[in-house]
Amino acid sequence: MLLGLLPGVPAGLPGTPVADEQAALAAGCSLVLGVRDDALSLWRPGGPEAPLRVDLTFGRTGYRVAPERVRHEKLVRAAGALPEGGGTVIDATAGLGRDAAILAAAGWQVILLERQPVLHAMLADGLRRAGVPAGRMALVQADATGWLATATEKPEVVYLDPMFPQREKSAAVKKELAWVQQLAPVDSSEGEAGLLAAALACARKRVVVKRPLRAPVLAGRTPSHQLTGKTVRFDVYVTG
């Protein structure tokens, strides 16, 4: 996959600098990263689809959503009770930050880990535009397996949503997933097993893993219990 980097994107990202979409097409880029309406965005050069950007303030997943509404979300129920005085979730596979926004809206302090540099830059841009206080959602560019293994302060919860081949049916979500998968392909089974092991060793209370409804459990490890939704389920591993 060749990613075209349009003028105005942060320095140091992996990709091919291009002057405009025409140049990106001529260079054979399947996606471009550029600035649209003040947002760092990803799109198919010459394509009709709306650009993809991280949006934490609008729509269903806005981090300002009222806690009494988000507490019904299956993800929030899977994370368990928020300790009095607050608690921390490490979202070790932050992606576009949607699940992290739900957890933050439910009152958790969320540390977002994302290893893919372009997605990390898009998340940083989304957090900046949303004006999210660093105390609510803090972003780190890191490989989660190593980061979790060396974490000095253990969080209550570690949340994992590793890439999984095509799992949603709607065309819009398929498009987003296809684009994100070009940047961050599905991990090897050894990679997934290492990530789950690091999460289980780090979380003080539980590890939550999001899976497509009928997918096998991650790394063959049986969870303590499961919460199932219409298209996805949350596998919960109680650690303490």
Ligand SMILES: C[S@@+](CC[C@H](N)C(=O)[O-])C[C@H]1O[C@@H](n2cnc3c(N)ncnc32)[C@H](O)[C@@H]1O
């Ligand atoms: C399916 S997406 C997560 C979507 C996210 N839950 C959301 O709501 O937008 C998976 C993301 O995890 C990242 N990822 C996978 N393994 C990782 C690891 N070991 N360390 C850090 N990031 C990882 C990928 O780069 C990808 O962006």
